Structure formats: structure tokens, C-alpha cells
Amino acid sequence: MSLEVRPLHDLFGAEVVGVDATRPMTAEEFAPIMDAFETYSVLLFRGPVMTDAQQIALSEHFGVVQVAFKANQTGGSMFSRQSNINFETNEIFPADHHRMTFLKANMLWHSDSSYMDCGSLCSILASREVPPSGGNTEVVSTRAAYERLPHDLKNRIEDLTVVHSLSYARDKMDMSILTDEQRDAAPPVKHPLVQVNPANGKKSMLIGAHAAFIDGWSEEDSRDLLDELVEHSTPQESIYSHAWQNGDAIVWDNRCILHRATPFESTKYRRHLERTTITDRSWVAAA
Ligand code: OGA
Ligand code: MN
Numbered sequence: 001m002s003l004e005v006r007p008l009h010d011l012f013g014a015e016v017v018g019v020d021a022t023r024p025m026t027a028e029e030f031a032p033i034m035d036a037f038e039t040y041s042v043l044l045f046r047g048p049v050m051t052d053a054q055q056i057a058l059s060e061h062f063g064v065v066q067v068a069f070k071a072n073q074t075g076g077s078m079f080s081r082q083s084n085i086n087f088e089t090n091e092i093f094p095a096d097h098h099r100m101t102f103l104k105a106n107m108l109w110h111s112d113s114s115y116m117d118c119g120s121l122c123s124i125l126a127s128r129e130v131p132p133s134g135g136n137t138e139v140v141s142t143r144a145a146y147e148r149l150p151h152d153l154k155n156r157i158e159d160l161t162v163v164h165s166l167s168y169a170r171d172k173m174d175m176s177i178l179t180d181e182q183r184d185a186a187p188p189v190k191h192p193l194v195q196v197n198p199a200n201g202k203k204s205m206l207i208g209a210h211a212a213f214i215d216g217w218s219e220e221d222s223r224d225l226l227d228e229l230v231e232h233s234t235p236q237e238s239i240y241s242h243a244w245q246n247g248d249a250i251v252w253d254n255r256c257i258l259h260r261a262t263p264f265e266s267t268k269y270r271r272h273l274e275r276t277t278i279t280d281r282s283w284v285a286a287a
Helices: 027-040 052-062 098-105 142-147 151-157 166-173 180-185 219-233 281-286
Strands: 004-007 014-017 042-046 080-083 122-129 137-141 161-164 189-192 194-196 203-205 211-214 240-242 248-253 257-261 272-279
Touching: 004 027, 014 027, 027 042, 027 052, 027 248, 052 122, 052 248, 052 272, 137 142, 137 248, 142 203, 142 219, 166 180, 189 194, 211 219, 248 257, 272 281
Parallel strands: 014 042
Antiparallel strands: 004 014, 042 248, 080 272, 122 248, 122 272, 137 240, 137 257, 161 189, 161 211, 194 203
């Protein structure tokens, strides 16, 4: 099957046309989708709104679905719910509810699960109910950003190790957001700052809100470099901003894409997306 792709941005991203991602796929049908994923880093599917089971089926083609971190409304399941709706009452959360603080934390550029040892191959964020305006999800490529780094900066970061920490990221927002138990469940982890895609050798940077320190560096030096790299990666013209329609599902490569949520009238409109986060099978096999 040859696949029709429509680029979303000059630097990365493609809409996959003519594939209904809610339908079961054979491994053969999935293969060109995986190729497109390695090439474009972000894939958009438009179709009917997915059920949870359909989203899991699509996710399992990419790898092993992670169990969501406990702090999420759906913690312990395979879904991380991105929503301003309280599913116990079906009402929108009040503006001062702690869930609304979590939603704000998503507005910092980040890579999902980078604070976990296994990291993540990709996330799939699929719409269930979207607001009429606002609440775009923005994505940017650290592969494209790496390619335009000055030569000396490439050399400087080549062998660095970066420490990612969930509590570091959340404390920057609000010290009270995580419980001690949640903190203990997510100790800091180390990753190579420069990631190499095994399928095509392309390099990218694993940075964003969870990136706390460069291993062995002071907090100040770490911040200077990590902030500089995020800034370099996220100029306006390098961002693809996705305005959600019902039925959209986006896959992004967490090894080379940073993403963030953007504001919407969250006390007025309902917004509900479900995310699955997927670990590379080769990591699971090696562990
Ligand atoms: C996520 C995320 C952004 C959004 O699901 O991981 O960061 O726009 N979502 O909801
Ligand atoms: Mn996220």
C-alpha cells in the first residue's frame, strides 16, 4: 500500500490521507505508516472519533502502551486524559481546581514520559470532544532545531547527559501539585541529550520542561544551556499549531518533538482528548 501524505509544515509533520486509523490494520498496512512516522515525526489522522479500544489497537502497532502516571485523572490505566471535565460529575472543573493547574503545566514545551527511564517512542493524542476555538496543540521538531545549531554548539552538546525529573518540572509550576508518593514514583532519570534515530541516523535533542540538569553541571549552567536550546528550537515559524476537529488523532515522536497545550476558554467550553504513550519495543525487550 502506498500512502498519501500531505505535509503539515515545511520542516516536519504530515497528514496521512486515505487511512481510517480507527479500523484494524495488518502489520503490512501499518508498515508505511511507521516509515512516514520516522520521516515526518508527526502524523495527523482525520476520521471518526476513536473509541478507547481503537486507540489502543492503533497504539499497539507502534509499540508497548505505557500505564499512565498516577497523578492523572485516568492514572493507572493506559490513558492520560487531557480534559477540563470532571468525569464523575460530567461538569467542567472550577477554575481553581488542581486539575486546572495540571492542564497549565502542559503549556510548557515538553516531551511526554522523558522523566521515565524508558522514555517514550511516541504519543497518540486523539480527540473525543473539542472546543469551537482555542486549545490548539503545538508541536516543534528538535531534529530540525539540531540541524540548524551552530557547529560549535553541536560539538558542545554531543556527549552531554541530561537529567529529566517530573517533580522538578511540576515544582516550577506549583510545589503542592504532586504528593510525596507521586514524587517517589518518579525519581530523576538520565538520558543522552542528543538522541540518534536508529532508523535514519537523524539527531535530535531530548529537552523541554522535564529537563532539570545537565549531569555534573550546576543548576545555573544547566538552566542557561537547556533554556537556550529550547529557545533555539521553538521560534514561531518552526511551530505547527494544530486546531482540533472532532475525529482528529495526532501521533508525535517524543524522541524529537516538543509539544505544548495552548489556552482556551476552559470555564466555558468542554475539551476532552485522550493520550496513549508508547514505549519502543526494543527498549522493553532489552529491559
Ligand atoms: C499531552 C499534552 C497537550 C494538549 O497530551 O501530552 O501535552 O493540547 N497535551 O492537550
Ligand atoms: Mn504532553
